[in-house]
Structures are given as structure tokens and as C-alpha cells.
Amino acid sequence: xxxxxxxxxxxxxxxxxxxxxxxxxxxxxxxxxxxxxxxxxxxxxxxxxxxxxxxxxxxxxxxxxxxxxxxxxxxxxxxxxxxxxxxxxxxxxxxxxxxxxxxxxxxxxxxxxxxxxxxxxxxxxxxxxxxxxxxxxxxxxxxxxxxxxxxxxxxxxxxxxxxxxxxxxxxxxxxxxxxxxxxxxxxxxxxxxxxxxxxxxxxxxxxxxxxxxxxxxxxxxxxxxxxxxxxxxxxxxxxxxxxxxxxxxxxxxxxxxxxxxxxxxxxxxxxxxxxxxxxxxxxxxxxxxxxxxxxxxxxxxxxxxxxxxxxxxxxxxxxxxxxxxxxxxxxxxxxxxxxxxxxxxxxxxxxxxxxxxxxxxx
Amino acid sequence: xxxxxxxxxxxxxxxxxxxxxxxxxxxxxxxxxxxxxxxxxxxxxxxxxxxxxxxxxxxxxxxxxxxxxxxxxxxxxxxxxxxxxxxxxxxxxxxxxxxxxxxxxxxxxxxxxxxxxxxxxxxxxxxxxxxxxxxxxxxxxxxxxxxxxxxxxxxxxxxxxxxxxxxxxxxxxxxxxxxxxxxxxxxxxxxxxxxxxxxxxxxxxxxxxxxxxxxxxxxxxxxxxxxxxxxxxxxxxxxxxxxxxxxxxxxxxxxxxxxxxxxxxxxxxxxxxxxxxxxxxxxxxxxxxxxxxxxxxxxxxxxxxxxxxxxxxxxxxxxxxxxxxxxxxxxxxxxxxxxxxxxxxxxxxxxxxxxxxxxxxx
Numbered sequence: 001x002x003x004x005x006x007x008x009x010x011x012x013x014x015x016x017x018x019x020x021x022x023x024x025x026x027x028x029x030x031x032x033x034x035x036x037x038x039x040x041x042x043x044x045x046x047x048x049x050x051x052x053x054x055x056x057x058x059x060x061x062x063x064x065x066x067x068x069x070x071x072x073x074x075x076x077x078x079x080x081x082x083x084x085x086x087x088x089x090x091x092x093x094x095x096x097x098x099x100x101x102x103x104x105x106x107x108x109x110x111x112x113x114x115x116x117x118x119x120x121x122x123x124x125x126x127x128x129x130x131x132x133x134x135x136x137x138x139x140x141x142x143x144x145x146x147x148x149x150x151x152x153x154x155x156x157x158x159x160x161x162x163x164x165x166x167x168x169x170x171x172x173x174x175x176x177x178x179x180x181x182x183x184x185x186x187x188x189x190x191x192x193x194x195x196x197x198x199x200x201x202x203x204x205x206x207x208x209x210x211x212x213x214x215x216x217x218x219x220x221x222x223x224x225x226x227x228x229x230x231x232x233x234x235x236x237x238x239x240x241x242x243x244x245x246x247x248x249x250x251x252x253x254x255x256x257x258x259x260x261x262x263x264x265x266x267x268x269x270x271x272x273x274x275x276x277x278x279x280x281x282x283x284x285x286x287x288x289x290x291x292x293x294x295x296x297x298x299x300x301x302x303x304x305x306x307x308x309x310x311x312x313x314x315x316x317x318x319x320x321x322x323x324x325x326x327x328x329x330x331x332x333x334x335x336x337x338x339x340x341x342x343x344x345x346x347x348x349x350x351x352x353x354x355x356x357x358x359x360x361x362x
Numbered sequence: 363x364x365x366x367x368x369x370x371x372x373x374x375x376x377x378x379x380x381x382x383x384x385x386x387x388x389x390x391x392x393x394x395x396x397x398x399x400x401x402x403x404x405x406x407x408x409x410x411x412x413x414x415x416x417x418x419x420x421x422x423x424x425x426x427x428x429x430x431x432x433x434x435x436x437x438x439x440x441x442x443x444x445x446x447x448x449x450x451x452x453x454x455x456x457x458x459x460x461x462x463x464x465x466x467x468x469x470x471x472x473x474x475x476x477x478x479x480x481x482x483x484x485x486x487x488x489x490x491x492x493x494x495x496x497x498x499x500x501x502x503x504x505x506x507x508x509x510x511x512x513x514x515x516x517x518x519x520x521x522x523x524x525x526x527x528x529x530x531x532x533x534x535x536x537x538x539x540x541x542x543x544x545x546x547x548x549x550x551x552x553x554x555x556x557x558x559x560x561x562x563x564x565x566x567x568x569x570x571x572x573x574x575x576x577x578x579x580x581x582x583x584x585x586x587x588x589x590x591x592x593x594x595x596x597x598x599x600x601x602x603x604x605x606x607x608x609x610x611x612x613x614x615x616x617x618x619x620x621x622x623x624x625x626x627x628x629x630x631x632x633x634x635x636x637x638x639x640x641x642x643x644x645x646x647x648x649x650x651x652x653x654x655x656x657x658x659x660x661x662x663x664x665x666x667x668x669x670x671x672x673x674x675x676x677x678x679x680x681x682x683x684x685x686x687x688x689x690x691x692x693x694x695x696x697x698x699x700x701x702x703x704x705x706x707x708x709x710x711x712x713x714x715x716x717x718x719x720x721x722x723x724x
Contacts, residue, residue: 003723197559201541267557332568
């Protein structure tokens, strides 16, 4: 018995499962390669990765497997120059945390705040991955056509029906329906992100009914039962991020992995305090205090540069207080295993769930 | 082919589908009877219904069918006496709307703000429905035992794992996992309701994994694909509210039905401005303006008494501006048909979805 949807043919994968791109060091070459070899679509979260590092990471995967992989990018306008008072307010808000971690008071943040998307896409064209996905905004139709002409399949994130219809019209090959359960950054760009927090079940079904291209569901899916559920909704695949964070090969700090494995209920919240854009993670001291004090923040992605040393130092010290522990709402279902083992487990569980469902008809 | 889960045996229904209780006139005897006759569990939303009216409504159903039905109640402490300044602030906030609708300025709200729960439960014991469910809080273990001894199956709402475990320990027969997608009042009582907005997919799976008793999923389920999805998650049944609102037999105002049928994307929001407790509905002028002005409100359920004439007048006038149009996030999937037709359609669609899923194994 094997699990198959038309999406598998589109992506060139054995399974309709995507190991989600997670920027900031989680999606190591070892993780991507292991997920890809096991039959899922391995994905790099390259949002903060410079072209040379992209090349190095992909070469590391290609030394291990020739299975299809996905490169993912953040599409976002660079913020306007930041006024000195805004810098001062944002720095003051985090200065105490810098001090608590033994770090010198941070200097004002300077542009560029993130790698140049055009340079990243030029490198992606050289790399020619099987799949390229993007998040936080759309890509121009010409760019999508160019990628398509190179044989690269493209997918974009939608958090509402309007975004899915827009992406379909632009010419993407598939839609990632990012439900409200999803960990990490909200991909909303045509609406107020706080008014586009539709749950995965509702969103997936609405988008499946609205578009003609394949839909991949994301948000709150941690096991085969969750994959079977989104297939029931008419999705052709499932994208799982949080489930892969505790994997042996993931580059997430050990304290992030341990916090996921220790979760017993949904303790995630949406915060803008780490990067300047709303993202879902396990609540911790930084998120709680920055919210309570209504602390000022820089625009995305500059706030991420400001919080970077806090996150890095906290992660290395095994301290959960200042780390961005991105997580979906079903984090309590996290399991500790290798990525290959997880992919195979997901496959078996999905087949089991489908068998269990078949028995409900009698 | 028929659809069956052990929950059907527990509730005595043909199908693992619950027509959700919806208080305030939507769940008419005609709706409950039609849903029950067609094989679902018909449910009365009796939150605001006095015992004599409960008896009358149930007799009206029993004249039409002897199928099992469910009575649902709100469990909530009466608020402390309201200070005159609080009354004044809340009245001032809505006085302009009263005027706009040609209503006299409202008088201060007087207790009791809602029917007496003990009197309602005493009447429920006389009625002896097959099922009794409750919302907004727990019921004491002794009450649950008493109902159980009368042969009444009980179910309570949980919006997080902790609430589900608590209800299981109290002795309910089944849990209703109320996902973030759900329309109407959030049932959260052990947490901050805004931190317990877990999506239906994530919540259902986490609760199924945490408890031993049957779980019914609620929130964002509008068709057979949605029902199949929650069955895949291990739920033994699905509770649908919004899907039944546009039904011919539903008592919702026509403008509420039309607004649901016209929805094209998720335009629901959570508001406390109608009743004093967070509830999900289609955004409208009242919700938007009361939020923007950060208008003061009375505690639940007193605010509901204050907004009552606005809602009633607006509904009768076919005006969507001041009506509480409770709706789940998948409202755009609303369809216009009779309740019997809807139940049969849901049954067929679910079987079709299960068949479609079986074909993914090859």
C-alpha cells in the first residue's frame, strides 16, 4: 500500500508531504536531505540566507541525495529608513534583556536588514531546485513564468481565499493554505493578519473549493491522522514544520526542541516582538513582557536584526526566555526521532488513518 | 453504505452528526425535529429559554418525531450587581444606535439577566432528553451523575486539553472540542479565551490523544469533507452550527441567512460587545464601531440584555448593522436547503469523501 496524490507527480516526490521551510538555521542540509531521501519534499527556509550560503547548503544536500528539494524565500519590501527616535525606543525596550544576557547595549540597526531577494532568486535560478515556494507576499507573474520556464514548480502561501485566488491568477503551480494553527510568520499580505487567522480546517476547505490548482495544507498537522484529515478536505498534500523541529537533524537549539517536547497544551501566541511581523511561537518571558509593556518595535525585518543577538545568546545558553521558539498550535504532539523515521512514521500513520476511515462505512 | 461510529450508539442517532445548539431563536422546534428525523442529533440552544418555553418547544418536537434530541445550556455565574456608573457608560455607548433604530434610550439593565440554570436543569430532568450538553463552564459531578442516573448522556465543551481532561474527570459521556473556527460563544473557562483559540484541526487531534471518552469536533465544519476530516483526526462525530443557520426551518433572521450565503471569505471576528463574552460572528457596523471606540460594556450576560432590543429590531428590519450574526470561519461554504436535505447531503458527502480517501492508497 502506498500513499499517492497528483501533487506527488507535480513535485516529483514519493509522498504528498512537505517538510516545511523554517528560516534561521532549523532546516539544515542534513534535515532537508533526510526528509527528501525518505520521500517527503525537503525544504530550505532561505529567508535570511545569502546566495553563497544557499549554494553551499544545496551542494551539501546534493552530495547526499538527488531527490527533489524546495527553496523558500520571504518576499517583503525593505522598510523605509528608520527614524532615530524609533531606533532609540526599540533599543530601550530590549536594552535590559541585552544586559541580563551580558551583552553590550545594541547599536542602531542599519540597512540592509535582510538578503536581497533578487540576488537570492538569481542564485535559485542557477540552482534550479525542483520546487520554489515563497511567503509573506506575492511574486510578480514574470518571475513566476521565468521560474516555470526553468522547470521549477512554484508555490505561494495564502491565509485567505482572496490570496489563494490572487496567487492562482499569477500562475503558481500550487497553493499552501496556511491555517491559523501554523507556527512561524503569518503569510498574510492582502488583509489585516489578525483578521486572517482562519483555522486550517476551515481555510483548507474554502481554498480547495475556490481554486483549481493543487492545495497543500499547513498548520497544526503533526501526524498521519492530521495528514489524512487535510486529504479529506481535498488538499493534495500536507506541509509540516513543527513536527520536524525536534528531529535529530534539525538545527533548532536544544532548548527549543525540549520546550516543544514538554508542551502539554497549546501555549503558543502570535507576537510581532521578535521580527516586526506577526508570528506564532511558544509564549515565553520576552513575548509576555514586551506585550505587557506595549514595547515599541522596528518594522519587519529590522526588529529581527535587533532581537537577533538576544535569540542567539539565549538559544546557545539553553535559556528559553529570549528565544523565538516558533511552534504551531499542536506542538504538544511533538515527537523525538530522526527525520527519516518521522517521514516513514507519517506515511504509515496516514495509511492507517485511511484504513480506519474506510471501516466507518458499513 | 452507511456511516457509523460508536458515538451513534451512545447518542442513539443514525449518524455521527450533531446539529449544534444555537441560542436566541435559531434552533426552532421545526429545525430540531427535521435534523433529528433525518438522522442527526437535533439540539435546542436553551441558554436564554425559561423552563415553560423549554417544555413547549420539546413537546412540539415530540409531536413530530421520537428521535433523540439534545438540550444545551450555558453555565455561567450571574455577574455581581452592576454599579450605576458602569450602567451609564454601557448605555451611553449604545444610546446612539437605539436612536438610529427609533428606539427609546434604554433603561439600566436589571437582574436576573438570564434564566435560572437550576430551574432549567430541573425541567430538563422532567423532559429526559437523550442528551444534554453544556457550554461556558463545567457542571458539578453530582449534577452529571444525577443526569446519568436518569439515562441522559452528557457532553461538555472544551477549548483546550486542560478543559477536556477536567470534563472527563467530572464524568461527562463525551467532549465537544470547540475549535477556534467555531461561531458563537467561546466556551473557554479554565484559560484566557484569547489564548485558547486553537484551530479545530489541532485541538481535535490533541483532545482525541488526551482523553479516553468520545470526542465530537466543532468549528469550521460545513460539509461532508469537513466531517470526514474530523473523523480522520479520531473524532467520533461532528457538530455543525453555521451550516444549519440558512436552513428553511431555522429561526435566524433572513438577513443573517442572506449574509452567510453572500460571504466569500472569512469575515468573522471575535467580539464581546453583544453579550459581554467573546463570541465569533460576521463583522458588521456595531462590532467595528464598538471596537474602534473601545466602548465600555456590561459583564456577561447583562450586556446581552442591553444589546437585545438593537439585535431584535435590526433583525426584523432586515438590517445587518446591529444584529449578532454568529458564524464560524467557514461561513462562505453556507448553502440554502432544508435541514433534512442538509443532513442527507452531509451523509452522502461524507461517504463520498471516505471513498475518495480510500483511492489514495494504491
